[in-house]
Every structure is written in structure tokens, then in C-alpha cells.
Amino acid sequence: MEYEKEDQKYSKIGKEKKIYILNNYPIPTDRIPRLEKIIERRIPEVEVKKIHYKNFTREKVRDALGIILSGSSLNVSDFYHDQKLRNYFEPQLELLRKTTNTPILAICYGFHLSAFAFGITVERMPFSHIHESVSISVDDYDELIPKKTMFVDVHHSDFVSPYDIGLKEHYEVLASCNIKGTETVQYMQHKEKPIFSVQFHPETQNHRLHYITRKKRAKLLKAKKLGEKLIENFVLLCLSYSSKAIEI
Numbered sequence: 001m002e003y004e005k006e007d008q009k010y011s012k013i014g015k016e017k018k019i020y021i022l023n024n025y026p027i028p029t030d031r032i033p034r035l036e037k038i039i040e041r042r043i044p045e046v047e048v049k050k051i052h053y054k055n056f057t058r059e060k061v062r063d064a065l066g067i068i069l070s071g072s073s074l075n076v077s078d079f080y081h082d083q084k085l086r087n088y089f090e091p092q093l094e095l096l097r098k099t100t101n102t103p104i105l106a107i108c109y110g111f112h113l114s115a116f117a118f119g120i121t122v123e124r125m126p127f128s129h130i131h132e133s134v135s136i137s138v139d140d141y142d143e144l145i146p147k148k149t150m151f152v153d154v155h156h157s158d159f160v161s162p163y164d165i166g167l168k169e170h171y172e173v174l175a176s177c178n179i180k181g182t183e184t185v186q187y188m189q190h191k192e193k194p195i196f197s198v199q200f201h202p203e204t205q206n207h208r209l210h211y212i213t214r215k216k217r218a219k220l221l222k223a224k225k226l227g228e229k230l231i232e233n234f235v236l237l238c239l240s241y242s243s244k245a246i247e248i
Contacts, residue, residue, distance in 0.1 A: 017065040017242060018047045019235060022056055022092060024072035024109050032070060034203040035231065042232045046239075056091050058098075066103045066238030067095070069110025071201060076112035076122045077158045093117040096195065103194040103241055105144075105234045108156050111197040114190070115160045118170040122158050125182060133219040136175045136186045136200075144196055144233045145174070145187065151223040152186065152200035159184040159199070171197070194241065196234065202227030 019039055023032050036048045051060055053072075061067055069092060079086040096104065096117040106114040112122045134154055138145045154177075160167065162176045162185050175187035186199045204224040 017045075017239070018049050018063055019066050019068065019238065020061045020064045021048065021050045021068045021070060022053060022110070023050055024053045024070045024074065024089075024092075024113075026072070026074060029073075031201070031203050035068060035070065038203065038228050038231050039235055042228070043235050043239075046235055053088060053092065058091060058095055061095070061102075064102050065242050066105065066234065067099075068234075069104065069106040069113055071108035071110065071155070074109065075124065075158050076109065076116050077124045079116060079122075089113060096193075099193055099195070101194070101241065103234065103238045104196065105231075106195060106197040107203070108199060108201055109158075111188075111199050112158050112160065114195055114197040115167075115171075118166070118190075120160060120164050120166050120170065122160060125157055125159055125179075127180065133216060133223050134177055134179065134200075136177045138175045138187060140174060142174070142189075143237050144230050146226060146229050146233065150226045151219045152198075152202075153204040153220065153223045153227065154179065154186075154200045156199065160188075161185070194237075198230070200227075202230045 021032060021035055025032065032050060036050065039046060039048050046065065074085065079089075092113055093116065096106075096114055104114070116122050133151050135149060135151050137149050138147070141148050159182060162173050162183055167173065167185070167188075171188040171190055173185050173188045175185075177184055177186050184199060188197050189195065190197075200223075204220060204227050
């Protein structure tokens with residue numbers, strides 16, 4: 001097995017540890033299984049559990065090593081006029097506000113939840129949606145991002161502006177990108193909590209590779225490789241947090 005030696009290094013510390021994926025999609029999608037398979041393949045000793053957003057409560061993730069908030073076909077910008085939709089996600093907003101030691105990776109829709117939870121404005125893009133590979137530059141690469149410049153897979157209708165007044169009160173913006181004339185935050189970390197938020201999708205969809213040009217395919221393959229590394233790095237970060245907690 002390709003990752004057998006690497007997996008064995010974490011077998012003891014990862015035993016009986018759980019990563020929870022909060023599925024925010026209203027309909028079935030291949031993105032959730034992809035997230036699950038990436039983790040299981042790279043660090044198989046970590047158990048992956050999935051919870052649909054309609055069934056989520058904070059009590060269900062009390063034993064979490066780490067939590068991933070997935071993307072969605074829904075839009076957080078609708079919260080401003082759709083209270084019913086917002087109510088479905090209030091448990092996740094509360095999780096984000098109250099978490100202290102459990103690392104959270106917020107992806108796309110999860111990214112928007114992590115902004116909205118702290119009063120940051122989530123806006124609708126001036127066009128229907130974006131779905132392509134773009135290059136971003138990270139101001140200071142860290143435990144999650146393996147390179148200062150990388151291609152990422154973006155697919156979203158909402159965005160957070162790097163110029164939002166309340167953004168810098170809560171988050172450090174590490175990467176932004178201009179998409180068709182709109183400045184968007186692509187990666188940010190909470191200043192006091194282990195919340196890591198990415199606008200892009202690290203769990204790049206494989207089926208997209210069959211319907212694009214060779215040049216775009218090369219970019220998407222790079223995004224796929226680095227995205228999977230980001231997910232692996234998040235799990236290793238969770239293991240690190242867990243071991244520190246045990247030592248204390």
C-alpha cells in the first residue's frame with residue numbers, strides 16, 4: 001500500500017480517534033465520500049464519521065478529534081432573508097462560536113458559515129457561480145498549506161471580501177484571489193480558535209478531469225494533489241492537538 005509506512009507512524013496515536021464530516025449538502029454528492037476516502041487512505045487508523053446537517057447537534061461530536069464542515073449547494077448569503085434555512089445551521093454556527101480546542105476545517109459553504117458565525121458579511125457573487133481552477137498565493141504557508149503558491153478548485157456562488165470591516169477582528173487572512181473582478185478571501189485562520197477556513201475545495205471532483213482541456217486538466221490535477229495533502233495535514237494537526245491535550 002502506497003501510504004503503509006506513513007500510516008504506521010500514526011497508528012498508535014490515531015487509534016479510536018474520530019474525524020467528523022458534517023455533510024451540508026441537501027442532496028447526495030460525491031464530495032463527501034471523497035473526503036472520507038482521502039482520510040481513510042492516508043491515515044486509516046483514524047475513524048471517519050458523517051453527520052447530515054439536519055441531524056447535527058454539538059453532543060454528537062463531543063469525542064471528535066477534529067471536525068470538517070463541508071461545502072453545499074445552498075448559500076449562506078440566503079440566511080439574511082431565510083430564517084428557516086439559517087435555523088438548520090444554527091447548531092454549526094454555535095459550534096464555531098464555542099469551540100476552543102477541537103480543530104475545525106471549514107470548506108466553501110463551511111467557510112461561509114465560519115465567517116457568518118462571527119458577524120462577517122457573506123455576499124453573493126455578481127455572476128451566477130464560479131467553477132474553475134485558480135492560482136492563489138499564501139502570505140505565510142503553515143501546517144495545512146504545503147506551498148506558498150498553489151492551484152485550487154473553486155466552485156461557489158457566495159464570497160467573503162478581504163475588505164470586510166469585521167473580518168480582521170476575528171481572522172487572519174492568508175490568501176485572497178481576484179475572480180472575474182471580485183476580490184475573494186480563499187484561506188483564513190481564526191485568531192483565537194483552531195478554525196481553518198478555505199473557500200476552495202480540496203476534495204477536487206475526479207469526474208471533472210474528463211471534460212476539460214489538457215491545460216486545465218494539468219491545473220486541476222495539481223489542485224487535486226495539493227488539496228488531498230491539505231486534508232491529510234489537517235488530520236495530522238488534529239492528532240497533534242490531541243496528543244498535547246493528553247500530555248496536559
